[in-house]
Amino acid sequence: MDSALIPKGVKRCPLPVFAAGIAVVGAVVLWGVAGMLLCWLKGLNQTNMNDSYGFALWIWADLAVIAVGGGAFFTGFLRYIINKEELKNIVNFAVLVGVNCYVGALLILGIDVGQPLRGWFIFWHANVHSMLTEVAFCLSCYLGVLIIEYIPLVLENRQIDKVPFFHNLGHNMHEIMAVFAATGVFLSCFHQGSLGGVAGVLFGRPFSYREHLLVWPWTFFLFTWSAAAFGPCFTILCTKITEVITGKKLVKDNVIELLAKISGWMIFFYIIAKTTDTWYWAAHTAPAMGFELNDFYNNVLYGKWILYAEIIVGGFIPALILITKAGRRNPLLLWTAVLLATFGVCLNRWVMVCQTMAAPVLPFDKWVLYSPSWQEVSTTILPVALGIIVVSLSYRYLPVFPQEQELNPID
Amino acid sequence: MFPFSFEWAWDAAHIVFMGGLWYALSIVGLGMTYCIIKATIDTISGKGGNHH
Numbered sequence: 001m002d003s004a005l006i007p008k009g010v011k012r013c014p015l016p017v018f019a020a021g022i023a024v025v026g027a028v029v030l031w032g033v034a035g036m037l038l039c040w041l042k043g044l045n046q047t048n049m050n051d052s053y054g055f056a057l058w059i060w061a062d063l064a065v066i067a068v069g070g071g072a073f074f075t076g077f078l079r080y081i082i083n084k085e086e087l088k089n090i091v092n093f094a095v096l097v098g099v100n101c102y103v104g105a106l107l108i109l110g111i112d113v114g115q116p117l118r119g120w121f122i123f124w125h126a127n128v129h130s131m132l133t134e135v136a137f138c139l140s141c142y143l144g145v146l147i148i149e150y151i152p153l154v155l156e157n158r159q160i161d162k163v164p165f166f167h168n169l170g171h172n173m174h175e176i177m178a179v180f181a182a183t184g185v186f187l188s189c190f191h192q193g194s195l196g197g198v199a200g201v202l203f204g205r206p207f208s209y210r211e212h213l214l215v216w217p218w219t220f221f222l223f224t225w226s227a228a229a230f231g232p233c234f235t236i237l238c239t240k241i242t243e244v245i246t247g248k249k250l251v252k253d254n255v256i257e258l259l260a261k262i263s264g265w266m267i268f269f270y271i272i273a274k275t276t277d278t279w280y281w282a283a284h285t286a287p288a289m290g291f292e293l294n295d296f297y298n299n300v301l302y303g304k305w306i307l308y309a310e311i312i313v314g315g316f317i318p319a320l321i322l323i324t325k326a327g328r329r330n331p332l333l334l335w336t337a338v339l340l341a342t343f344g345v346c347l348n349r350w351v352m353v354c355q356t357m358a359a360p361v362l363p364f365d366k367w368v369l370y371s372p373s374w375q376e377v378s379t380t381i382l383p384v385a386l387g388i389i390v391v392s393l394s395y396r397y398l399p400v401f402p403q404e405q406e407l408n409p410i411d
Numbered sequence: 412m413f414p415f416s417f418e419w420a421w422d423a424a425h426i427v428f429m430g431g432l433w434y435a436l437s438i439v440g441l442g443m444t445y446c447i448i449k450a451t452i453d454t455i456s457g458k459g460g461n462h463h
Contacts, residue, residue, distance in 0.1 A: 164459035
């Protein structure tokens with residue numbers, strides 16, 4: 001029925017099967033929309049946030065999707081600025097994943113601000129002393145850049161491409177894509193960094209406070225670095241999941257291996273820097289504020305296990321797998337590495353948001369724990385479900401994977 | 412947001428923050444304008460009829 005829209009030379013499942021899959025995910029979207037409407041119509045009393053948790057599940061989800069969505073800017077940087085030719089076969093998908101991550105982040109923020117109709121105040125009445133203003137500027141501009149990077153792919157749809165203007169527009173956008181990619185890198189470096197900077201400047205929260213280089217705390221650099229390092233792992237993970245669902249090989253091994261190798265070395269050096277930062281904070285910064293390391297990890301939920309899980313399980317292990325040729329070439333180890341890496345960066349964001357809120361600050365303080373309401377959970381899952389639908393539609397109707405035809409010839 | 416806004420001040424924070432924003436927006440806006448104008452000219456001159 002929709003065969004005229006499907007790219008030439010590739011096979012897709014029948015439309016009813018596709019529609020059934022979309023309907024299942026659509027039900028999850030409806031659940032999320034119900035939570036979203038409750039938050040908008042009744043207010044933030046629908047959440048379990050309180051005076052201790054102004055930042056909670058939503059902000060963690062924001063930071064996590066922005067970190068894993070970093071695969072888009074870093075892959076774009078490698079493809080268009082460093083000129084890694086092989087990555088042209090995965091950059092479309094990296095952009096697609098990035099668009100979904102950033103749409104999700106802004107959607108969650110739109111719910112979290114409680115009064116989205118005044119969202120434009122952040123631009124019009126900008127607080128130029130706030131790192132979050134920089135985040136808001138860069139986040140919204142970068143989503144624009146990502147959409148611009150995604151448009152040429154949409155214009156390559158078989159029917160749209162028949163229109164000469166759209167064909168020419170797509171061609172011209174491809175030609176100057178390096179300019180857009182460079183702008184994306186500029187914007188990404190600042191908003192990723194500023195998200196880390198927000199935690200690092202909290203001198204009233206010794207758990208997350210860090211030493212500074214000029215006005216930037218070390219967390220600024222660690223956040224940017226970690227997004228560039230772990231983002232490509234999430235792109236690989238999504239590619240592998242798509243391959244499993246479609247039952248096809250979509251990207252050649254040499255492309256995945258190159259991205260995995262670069263990501264592995266980035267994670268390796270990042271995790272050394274992170275370990276050094278943690279050691280300096282534990283040995284100098286926190287004691288200077290009257291705290292010992294154990295003060296931050298004497299809770300059942302937030303024990304030292306979380307520190308080891310983040311640095312060793314979600315850092316060193318995936319890095320060591322990915323920097324070795326044998327590790328990258330072994331499918332099971334590659335799966336393990338990208339899963340652990342995604343887990344590691346998400347756990348880092350959880351720690352920097354929620355453990356920061358939970359840890360006692362004063363001698364008479366107790367740990368403050370929090371569990372999200374169903375409205376928070378449903379609205380956090382909403383962008384994931386929307387992302388699945390957008391990826392499914394894109395895969396069905398657009399040439400997302402340039403090597404698909406070659407890897408899966410139709411008899 | 413703009414120098415003609417009553418909240419504007421000619422200090423480093425405003426110049427860096429808003430300058431960065433307008434810098435990025437200008438590049439993206441000019442880039443897209445170039446692509447659209449060139450696509451229009453190409454289409455008028457008959458390019459894009461044969462597909463790749």
